[in-house]
Amino acid sequence: MSMSGSAVELPITTDTTPEEKISSRQLKKQLRLQDAKTKLSSPWASGVAIILAILWTIPTFGLFVTSFRPPADISTSGWWTFFANPGVTFDNYTNAWGEGLAGFFLNSFVIVLPAVIIPISLALLAAYAFAWIDFKGRTILFVAIFALQIVPIQVTLIPLQTIFVSFGLQNSFWPVWISHTIFGLPLAIFLLHNFMKEVPASIVEAARVDGAGHVKIFFVVLLPLLVPAIAAFGIFQFLWVWNDLLVALVFAPSPNLRPITAAIADLSGTRGNQWELLSAGAFISMVVPLIVFISLQRYFVRGLLAGGVKG
Amino acid sequence: MDWLLNPQTVTDKLIVMVFAIVLFIAIMGLILWVIDRPAVPNWVVVVGFLGPVTIALVIGLLYPALGTVYRSFQVSTTAVGPDGKPIVNPETGQKTTELTFSLANYDRIFTDPTFQKVMINSVLWVILVPVLATFIGLIYAVLVDRTRFEKLAKALVFLPLAISMVGASIIWKFVYEYRQAGVAQIGLANQILVWLGLDPYQFLLTQPWNTFFLIIVMVWIQAGFAMTVLSAAIKAVPDDIVEAAQIDGATGFKLFRKVTIPTIRPAVVVVITTVAMASLKAFDVVRTMTGGNFGTSVVANEFYTQTFTQGQTGAGIGAALAVVLFIIIIPVIVYNVRQMRISEEMR
Numbered sequence: 120m121s122m123s124g125s126a127v128e129l130p131i132t133t134d135t136t137p138e139e140k141i142s143s144r145q146l147k148k149q150l151r152l153q154d155a156k157t158k159l160s161s162p163w164a165s166g167v168a169i170i171l172a173i174l175w176t177i178p179t180f181g182l183f184v185t186s187f188r189p190p191a192d193i194s195t196s197g198w199w200t201f202f203a204n205p206g207v208t209f210d211n212y213t214n215a216w217g218e219g220l221a222g223f224f225l226n227s228f229v230i231v232l233p234a235v236i237i238p239i240s241l242a243l244l245a246a247y248a249f250a251w252i253d254f255k256g257r258t259i260l261f262v263a264i265f266a267l268q269i270v271p272i273q274v275t276l277i278p279l280q281t282i283f284v285s286f287g288l289q290n291s292f293w294p295v296w297i298s299h300t301i302f303g304l305p306l307a308i309f310l311l312h313n314f315m316k317e318v319p320a321s322i323v324e325a326a327r328v329d330g331a332g333h334v335k336i337f338f339v340v341l342l343p344l345l346v347p348a349i350a351a352f353g354i355f356q357f358l359w360v361w362n363d364l365l366v367a368l369v370f371a372p373s374p375n376l377r378p379i380t381a382a383i384a385d386l387s388g389t390r391g392n393q394w395e396l397l398s399a400g401a402f403i404s405m406v407v408p409l410i411v412f413i414s415l416q417r418y419f420v421r422g423l424l425a426g427g428v429k430g
Numbered sequence: 431m432d433w434l435l436n437p438q439t440v441t442d443k444l445i446v447m448v449f450a451i452v453l454f455i456a457i458m459g460l461i462l463w464v465i466d467r468p469a470v471p472n473w474v475v476v477v478g479f480l481g482p483v484t485i486a487l488v489i490g491l492l493y494p495a496l497g498t499v500y501r502s503f504q505v506s507t508t509a510v511g512p513d514g515k516p517i518v519n520p521e522t523g524q525k526t527t528e529l530t531f532s533l534a535n536y537d538r539i540f541t542d543p544t545f546q547k548v549m550i551n552s553v554l555w556v557i558l559v560p561v562l563a564t565f566i567g568l569i570y571a572v573l574v575d576r577t578r579f580e581k582l583a584k585a586l587v588f589l590p591l592a593i594s595m596v597g598a599s600i601i602w603k604f605v606y607e608y609r610q611a612g613v614a615q616i617g618l619a620n621q622i623l624v625w626l627g628l629d630p631y632q633f634l635l636t637q638p639w640n641t642f643f644l645i646i647v648m649v650w651i652q653a654g655f656a657m658t659v660l661s662a663a664i665k666a667v668p669d670d671i672v673e674a675a676q677i678d679g680a681t682g683f684k685l686f687r688k689v690t691i692p693t694i695r696p697a698v699v700v701v702i703t704t705v706a707m708a709s710l711k712a713f714d715v716v717r718t719m720t721g722g723n724f725g726t727s728v729v730a731n732e733f734y735t736q737t738f739t740q741g742q743t744g745a746g747i748g749a750a751l752a753v754v755l756f757i758i759i760i761p762v763i764v765y766n767v768r769q770m771r772i773s774e775e776m777r
Contacts, residue, residue, distance in 0.1 A: 168573035168583065171566065175587045175650065178601045181618055185604065197616050225440060229447045237454050241483050244458075248479035254472060260480070267487055269763045270495050271711055273733050273752040277745060278497035279490065291435040292443075296450060301490030304483060333475050334466040362594030364714045369738065375438065384596045384718045387603065394604060394616070401600040405593045412592035416585075423655065424662050 186211050186398035193394050211399035218396065219374075220403055223382035227361055227407075229292060230371070230378050234299035234360045235353055241300070242307030242352075243345070247337050249308070250315040251323055261312070268305040272298075276369050283370070294370040302366070303356050310422065314348035315341065351422030354415050361408050379404040458482070495756075502536070502749035504529040506742035527742065535750035545732070549754075551641050552710065552729045555648065556758075559709035560702045562649045567656025567701070571664055572686065584661065588654040595651060595714035602647045603719055606633035637725045644726055647715050652708060656701045663697035664690060696769055703766040707759055729755050 184198045189208045196204070248254075249261045275298075283294040318341060326340045367381040377385070383397075383404050390396055412419060437443045464470075465478035509517045509528040516525045539545040567587075574583040590598055607617030611629050615621040620630040633643045667690055675689045691698075713730040716722055722731040729751050737748030 164573050165577075168570065168577075171570050171573075172583055172586050175590070175653070177618065178605045178650070179589070182601045182604050193616065195616075196614050197618065197621050199618070199621070225443060229443045232447055233450045233454070236451055240454070240458060241486070244479045245483040248476060252472070252476055252479065254476045260484070264483075264487060267491050269756075269759055270491050271752065271755050271759060273711070273730060274498045274756050275491055275494035276752075277501065277737060277749065278494035281497075282489070282494075288435070292437075292446060292450070293435070298490070301486050304487060305491075308483065332466055333479070334462050358592060362596070364594070364596055364717065365734070368734070375436070380594045380596045383594075383600065384714070387596075387600055387718050388721060391603075394607075397600055398604070401597050405597050408592050408594070409589075412589075416588075420658060420662075423658055 182398050182401060185394060186402050188395075190393075190395040193398075211395045212403065215396050215399040215403060218386075218400075220379065220382060220400055223377055223379040224403065226371070226376055227378040227380070227404075230295050230299070230367075231357060231360045233292075233296045234303070235356045237296065238300045238303040238307050238356060239311075239349060239353055242304055242311050243342070243349070244337070245304075245308045246311035246315045247333070247341060249312050250318075251336070251341075252333060264305055264308055268309065272302050272365065275301075276365075280369065290371075290373055290376070292371070292376060295366060295376070298366055298370055299356075299360050299363070303359070307352050307356070310352050311345070311348055314345055318344055347418060347421065350415060350418040354411060354419045355422050357411055358408050358419075498749045498752050501529075501746060502753045503531055503533065505532040505534045505746050529742075535746045539747060539750055539754065547725055548727045548729060548732045551725075551727060552758075554641060555645060555709045555712065555728055556706050558642075558645050559648045559652060559712075560705040562645075563652035563705050564656045564660075564698060564701050566649065566653045567658075568660050568698070570653070571657045571661035572690075575661065575664055584657065587657055590651045591654040595712065596718050598647060598651050599715050599718035602650070603634070606643060608632050608635075634720055634726075635724050640720065640724055641726050644715055644719055647719070648709055648712055651715075652705045656705060659697055659701050660694060663694040667693045699769040700766060703762050703769075706762055710755060710758060710762075 181198045184201050185193055187207050187209070188198065188201060189206050189210070192201075192204075192206050245264075249257060279294075279298060280289070283289045283297075288294055288297075322340060322344075323336060326336045331339065361378075362380055363378075364380050364384055367378050368384075371377055371381070374382075383400050386393075386397055386400055433442045434446060434449070437446045461478045461482070465475045506527045507530050509526040511517045518524065519526050539549075570583075570587060574580050577583070604616075605618050606620075607615075608620055608630055609615050609617075611624075615624055615630060619633060623630055632640075634640050671689055671693065672685070675685055680688060711730050712728070713734060716726055716728055716731040717734070720726045722728075722735055727735070733748050733751040733755065736744040736751065738744075740747070
């Protein structure tokens with residue numbers, strides 16, 4: 120997905136804010152009465168909602184069930200027969216892991232940490248400068264960086280590759296880290312700048328009066344206040360890097376460097392009929408993003424609504 | 431230095447990773463230490479905070495983008511010497527090639543039927559995915575709004591957004607899996623056809639509908655995004671507007687059409703344009719499900735195929751395709767930004 124500048128600042132309710140303190144029964148009753156009037160509630164509406172929910176869940180569920188079935192069962196009967204004729208095995212996962220997925224999993228991990236930490240740190244510094252340091256050309260530079268978000272990464276790949284080759288860095292983790300950093304920066308700066316601007320000027324001023332320099336203000340005053348924003352962007356960047364295919368294919372082509380997403384895509388091309396391998400492999404590649412996503416969903420939604428959607 | 435560029439073992443890889451992070455922290459620490467000294471002029475501070483980012487973006491985004499635009503106007507031709515004959519490399523005995531200015535790349539991608547098909551597919555993606563994803567996301571957001579299972583219901587539709595497009599493609603490839611008639615089907619889609627008394631169908635191979643079955647996968651991924659943003663917008667519709675409309679007698683669908691929709695219009699625009707850009711660049715789904723074969727390729731996928739598998743000719747075509755991608759995206763973004771400006775002014 121690609122950036123969309125923010126600004127459509129959609130007040131975030133229910134999902135993100137903690138429950139309101141007032142929770143007397145009467146109030147709830149009142150709310151429910153009011154709801155009844157505004158909601159499109161009818162058996163039809165619930166029916167449609169349930170059908171959509173099923174449509175959105177069944178495909179994943181089917182592959183999930185498949186990943187636990189013996190290969191012989193998978194190739195001779197549909198996963199829906201599993202419930203009439205259950206046969207459970209964990210061999211698919213053991214085999215997929217043994218197929219080399221363990222190594223690819225490690226590569227993903229090695230790629231993702233620097234590719235999240237570095238852009239966030241750089242973007243925080245830049246966002247601070249744009250928000251709290253006065254200098255000539257500030258607006259122009261900020262708009263220029265904002266505008267760079269529109270460059271599709273495809274446009275940059277070939278010349279970037281040439282640059283990496285001329286430094287002798289090709290076919291290592293370095294191009295992957297560097298390019299993920301570069302591609303993540305414009306959105307990160309934009310998002311973090313928005314959050315940084317929301318910090319009351321009086322707090323920054325007070326620190327300045329106390330004699331704190333910019334570096335001190337950045338670390339002591341602003342960083343602690345920005346933890347939710349950092350989490351929001353961090354999750355984006357994490358999911359983006361972990362789930363990325365294009366950058367990995369271009370800059371980490373050798374099997375020694377290949378992250379798990381690229382490895383699974385490759386399996387799908389070369390071993391497309393071995394569903395026992397593919398299904399288990401797909402879920403191995405999904406475990407980490409799902410854990411991150413489910414445990415930090417609150418921040419993710421906040422980032423999404425602040426306008427951060429990249430690609 | 432070999433372990434630094436080409437680590438083989440688990441430990442080496444982890445060491446390189448830690449090394450990269452520590453190196454970065456050391457460099458940034460040094461920069462910050464320098465600018466934090468007393469009596470440092472303001473411009474040094476600015477350079478310290480913004481320098482690394484500016485350098486990274488100029489070298490890593492701006493320069494490559496210009497380079498690609500330049501390359502898209504070049505084709506590889508046989509070099510001709512002053513005597514009018516091809517220059518032959520004396521060592522290899524092969525004719526040397528050089529890059530010359532030409533519009534041939536653009537000519538080819540707009541006139542060659544194969545590339546025209548790619549363009550048409552991209553247009554289908556860019557129109558259908560945003561429209562369908564936004565429509566479904568909106569319906570769903572309204573239907574589950576303030577119901578008892580809202581959180582769970584939203585999470586179910588939202589989850590495809592967290593997994594990779596490669597993962598989603600594999601999930602759907604399994605749904606579309608084909609076995610010939612008479613044999614037990616293992617893909618759900620074909621099993622449903624069989625249950626309905628129809629013949630199994632090659633969802634991913636049969637043109638021209640296979641493109642639509644790929645589009646469904648992208649809709650499945652993006653609907654969660656549309657739903658989340660639109661749901662938040664619906665919840666933000668001011669109560670007084672709703673109450674005023676209710677006093678005027680509007681309920682149910684009418685209230686939704688006359689009050690909710692106009693109020694959340696800016697959010698709808700942002701969702702549509704964002705999803706449009708995502709579908710334009712979507713490469714993973716096509717790559718994983720069909721590899722761009724059987725007439726399903728799109729610009730983003732064709733770019734990759736041309737650039738990295740077709741040598742010098744392909745590099746020029748790939749560059750031209752990337753530029754086309756760029757040019758299509760610009761108006762979408764300009765519209766998006768303008769909409770956001772308008773909605774900001776309204777507040």
